[in-house]
Every structure is written in structure tokens, then in C-alpha cells.
Amino acid sequence: MRPLTVGICGYGVYIPRLRIRAEEIARIWGGDGEKIKKGLLIEEKAVADFDEDTATIATEAARNALKMAGIEPAAVGAIYVGSESHPYAVKPTATIVAEAIEAAPVMTAADYEFACKAGTAAIQTCMGLVGSGMIEYGLAIGADTAQGAPGDALEYTAASGGAAYLIGKKGLIAEIEDTYSVTTDTPDFWRREGEPYPRHGGRFTGSPAYFKHVLSATLGLMKKIGAAPEDFDHAVFHQPNGKFPRNAAKNLGFTDRQLKEGILVDRIGNTYSGSSLLGLARVLDVAKPGERILVTAFGSGAGSDSFSIRVTEEIEKRRGRAPAVETYISDRRYIDYGTYVKLRRKIKVAE
Amino acid sequence: MTMGAPRFWRKTQSRYNLYGVKCKSCNATYFPPRKICPSCRRASKLEDVKLTPKGEVLTYTVIRSAPEGFERQTPYIMAIVKLDEGPMVTTQIVDCEPDEVEIGMAVEGVFRKIRESGKDGPIYYGFKFRPARADKDLAV
Numbered sequence: 463m464r465p466l467t468v469g470i471c472g473y474g475v476y477i478p479r480l481r482i483r484a485e486e487i488a489r490i491w492g493g494d495g496e497k498i499k500k501g502l503l504i505e506e507k508a509v510a511d512f513d514e515d516t517a518t519i520a521t522e523a524a525r526n527a528l529k530m531a532g533i534e535p536a537a538v539g540a541i542y543v544g545s546e547s548h549p550y551a552v553k554p555t556a557t558i559v560a561e562a563i564e565a566a567p568v569m570t571a572a573d574y575e576f577a578c579k580a581g582t583a584a585i586q587t588c589m590g591l592v593g594s595g596m597i598e599y600g601l602a603i604g605a606d607t608a609q610g611a612p613g614d615a616l617e618y619t620a621a622s623g624g625a626a627y628l629i630g631k632k633g634l635i636a637e638i639e640d641t642y643s644v645t646t647d648t649p650d651f652w653r654r655e656g657e658p659y660p661r662h663g664g665r666f667t668g669s670p671a672y673f674k675h676v677l678s679a680t681l682g683l684m685k686k687i688g689a690a691p692e693d694f695d696h697a698v699f700h701q702p703n704g705k706f707p708r709n710a711a712k713n714l715g716f717t718d719r720q721l722k723e724g725i726l727v728d729r730i731g732n733t734y735s736g737s738s739l740l741g742l743a744r745v746l747d748v749a750k751p752g753e754r755i756l757v758t759a760f761g762s763g764a765g766s767d768s769f770s771i772r773v774t775e776e777i778e779k780r781r782g783r784a785p786a787v788e789t790y791i792s793d794r795r796y797i798d799y800g801t802y803v804k805l806r807r808k809i810k811v812a813e
Numbered sequence: 814m815t816m817g818a819p820r821f822w823r824k825t826q827s828r829y830n831l832y833g834v835k836c837k838s839c840n841a842t843y844f845p846p847r848k849i850c851p852s853c854r855r856a857s858k859l860e861d862v863k864l865t866p867k868g869e870v871l872t873y874t875v876i877r878s879a880p881e882g883f884e885r886q887t888p889y890i891m892a893i894v895k896l897d898e899g900p901m902v903t904t905q906i907v908d909c910e911p912d913e914v915e916i917g918m919a920v921e922g923v924f925r926k927i928r929e930s931g932k933d934g935p936i937y938y939g940f941k942f943r944p945a946r947a948d949k950d951l952a953v
């Protein structure tokens with residue numbers, strides 16, 4: 463048995479209301495919408511409004527997490543915000559969130575960056591701080607307003623959204639049984655300082671990056687805790703598109719039924735640091751006490767964090783205090799490509 | 814209200830959350846905060862209070878020609894919202910099209926970007942309002 467039981471006291475999500483359909487992007491760039499939808503297994507993606515960014519997404523998710531946990535914000539001893547789209551190059555997003563949820567000033571905070579897995583890195587940090595007794599509660603957030611270059615394949619999936627997890631020891635809605643990570647130096651995807659859009663190594667992003675890390679972290683975790691795929695009721699893998707998580711699951715021996723509740727990419731796109739955390743939230747929205755969840759995040763660059771999570775009885779008492787993932791997904795408004803480029807500042811205007 | 818947070822900190826963050834004052838003599842609530850209760854005058858007993866960001870649209874206007882710093886958000890809705898706790902707040906209404914807003918519409922607070930000062934200046938955040946979610950939407 464592990465010496466420390468830490469886990470999730472509350473979680474909260476936010477998904478912006480605007481959506482753009484894959485066909486609408488294909489219409490502009492002369493792509494075959496149906497073919498792209500089938501290739502990526504994606505219908506549409508969530509788009510941040512003009513006045514939304516990683517800080518506003520993180521704040522609403524954090525407020526929802528606190529509502530669910532029902533604790534005083536001043537009891538939060540640490541906030542870490544993982545993102546690859548922090549509003550400032552220098553000036554932490556975590557400070558804005560801390561002030562907006564009224565956890566400041568007696569606390570520690572920092573921003574994390576690790577492509578799509580910065581949010582799970584934040585959870586691990588909070589587990590350590592809570593487990594060691596340095597803090598009572600820590601807030602780990604993954605949020606992004608991801609952008610793909612106009613016309614790039616990434617433009618069909620790069621989306622906006624986020625989730626926040628309050629990590630503590632008391633009043634757990636789910637225990638984190640264990641975590642296991644794999645990290646290597648892999649140039650599969652990057653964005654240089656000052657550049658507006660990321661670049662990727664094309665085919666290189668599949669086998670040596672996503673699959674290598676997701677599979678080895680998941681296998682490593684299961685070996686460490688002596689579990690097999692059939693021991694889990696649900697599995698969530700990072701969702702850069704609809705195909706990768708399904709292929710990873712199949713390869714590892716997980717079934718479609720285990721994957722079903724946590725797959726969101728077809729309806730909201732790849733929310734980067736929010737992706738696996740929103741998938742986990744969707745599972746927690748419907749999971750029954752005693753159920754076990756496997757979560758494996760992936761971040762380009764590259765690395766994977768895998769978690770085994772067990773849901774407690776407490777979850778049923780806390781549901782309904784904050785909006786569920788489906789509430790945000792079903793509240794949507796479609797925009798055209800012109801509105802999309804205006805909102806996401808992809809057009810130059812006279813200053 | 815935040816336990817133990819010194820007054821200084823609540824002041825600096827009052828634009829992120831709705832802080833007003835409540836008069837303990839007559840129970841009236843004011844936003845923005847006042848120094849004296851106009852009904853009780855010298856008998857005022859004011860204390861800081863965090864207001865619940867829920868209310869309804871009292872009146873609104875659609876801004877099509879915006880002041881500097883807001884040009885790229887047009888058209889947008891500015892409204893006077895009457896909070897359930899009484900005070901009135903001038904605010905932008907988001908997640909709502911100009912033809913969807915109505916007087917009496919239930920709204921709730923949301924944290925958004927207010928303004929950016931140019932390409933390299935600070936970004937200002939604060940509260941706005943959006944159409945309220947029905948309580949049933951909170952359930953799964």
C-alpha cells in the first residue's frame with residue numbers, strides 16, 4: 463500500500479460556447495470535409511470568444527471545482543496552470559486565477575508548460591505537496607486556446623477548453639491510487655518563441671511520439687500497481703484526434719466500452735492541456751462509486767503521465783453543484799470561418 | 814466572504830468579484846461600495862459584502878460604434894443589471910447575440926477579458942454577465 467492517500471476533492475470544467483464545423487474549415491481551404499472528418503474522427507471544435515483566453519477558461523473551471531468541493535478558497539495552498547497558450551509570455555496565468563477565485567495572497571503559484579500534458583504535471587505536483595503535508599489543498603488546471611496555422615491540418619482540431627482539479631486528502635470524490643510517467647527528448651511538435659503557430663514533424667507525431675509514450679506510461683503504471691486493462695471500468699487517453707486514443711486503447715487491450723464515456727474530441731476538438739482532463743471529468747460526471755479509471759495524458763516534446771483513479775461514495779453527494787461537461791457541450795453556437803479568424807485574431811487589422 | 818482576507822486584498826481584486834457594502838442598520842446593499850448609507854446617514858453601519866453574481870437585465874443597448882480598445886468586439890451588448898440582492902451594475906452581456914437579449918432576462922456573472930492595452934500592454938480582466946443557466950442544467 464502507498465503511504466499517502468491523496469485524490470480529487472472536486473473538479474470543474476469550462477468549454478467555450480462557440481463551435482466551428484470541420485466542413486466549414488474545409489470549405490475555405492478546398493479540403494474534402496467528409497474525408498477529413500473520417501480521417502480525424504472529428505465533427506467540430508470549440509472556439510474561445512474574443513474576450514476569452516486561458517486565464518478566463520482556467521478561472522471558470524477553478525470556480526466550478528471549488529463549488530463542487532465546497533471549501534473556502536483561502537484553503538488552497540497552491541495553484542498550477544498548465545497551458546501552451548498562456549496570455550502573457552512573462553506574467554503567470556496562475557496569479558490571475560488565484561486572485562479571481564480569492565485564493566490569494568497566502569499561497570504559492572506557477573505556470574506549467576508541457577504541450578498537452580501540462581495539466582497532469584500540475585496534478586502530480588499537487589499530489590506531492592498535499593501528500594507531504596506542505597499544503598492542505600492544491601489546484602491543478604489544464605487549459606488552452608490552441609491555434610493551428612490557417613490551412614494546416616491542426617486547424618481542424620486545435621480547440622479551446624479546460625478543467626481544474628482540487629487535490630487534497632479529505633472529502634475525496636476519487637482517490638488517485640498511483641501515477642507513472644515517461645519522458646524523452648522528442649522533436650515531434652514545437653513552437654519557437656515569438657512564433658504564432660506551432661509546427662509538427664508530420665508523420666513523426668504518431669509512432670515515435672504519441673504511441674510510444676502513451677503505451678509505455680500506461681503499461682508501466684499497470685505493471686507498477688499489478689493491474690490489467692480489464693481491472694478498469696473506464697479509460698481516458700489524450701485525444702489529439704479521434705483515431706489516436708482508439709488505436710492506443712486497442713493496442714493496450716482496452717475495449718470501446720471502456721473508452722466511450724471519456725471521448726470528447728469529436729465534439730469539441732483537441733483542447734490540448736484540457737484534453738485528457740476534460741475526458742476524465744466527463745467520466746467522473748457519470749462514474750459510479752467504486753469504479754476505477756485509467757487516465758494517460760500525452761504531451762509533445764515528449765512525455766506521458768498515467769494515473770489510476772478510484773471513485774468514492776462521496777461523488778454522488780457532490781454532483782450537481784457545478785455544470786457537467788455535457789452542459790457546456792450542449793450549449794453551443796456555430797460560427798463561420800470569417801468570424802473564427804476575427805475572434806482568434808488571425809487577421810491583421812489597422813492599429 | 815473570504816475568511817480572514819485583509820481588506821486591502823479585497824479592494825485590489827474588487828474588479829474580479831462583485832464586492833459591495835451592506836448597511837447593517839437597514840439591510841440595504843450598495844454597489845459600487847459607498848462610504849455612507851443614504852437612508853441611515855449617521856446611523857450607517859456599513860460592511861463589505863461579496864455580492865452573488867445573479868440578477869436580471871433592467872435595460873440594455875447594443876454598441877455598434879465602440880470606444881477605443883473595444884472596437885473589435887462590436888456589436889456587443891451593454892446592460893444595467895439589477896442584482897437579486899438589490900444593487901445595479903453596468904456590465905457587458907456576453908454569450909448572447911444582440912437579437913437575443915431582452916429586458917427581464919436572468920443573467921449570471923462570468924470572468925472575462927475586459928480590455929487589452931495595445932499589443933504589448935497589460936490585459937485587464939473582470940466580471941461580465943451572460944444568460945443564466947437553469948438549475949436543471951447543473952445536473953448530469
Ligand SMILES: [Zn+2]
Pocket residue numbers: 836837838839840841850851852853854857858
Ligand atoms: Zn442603512
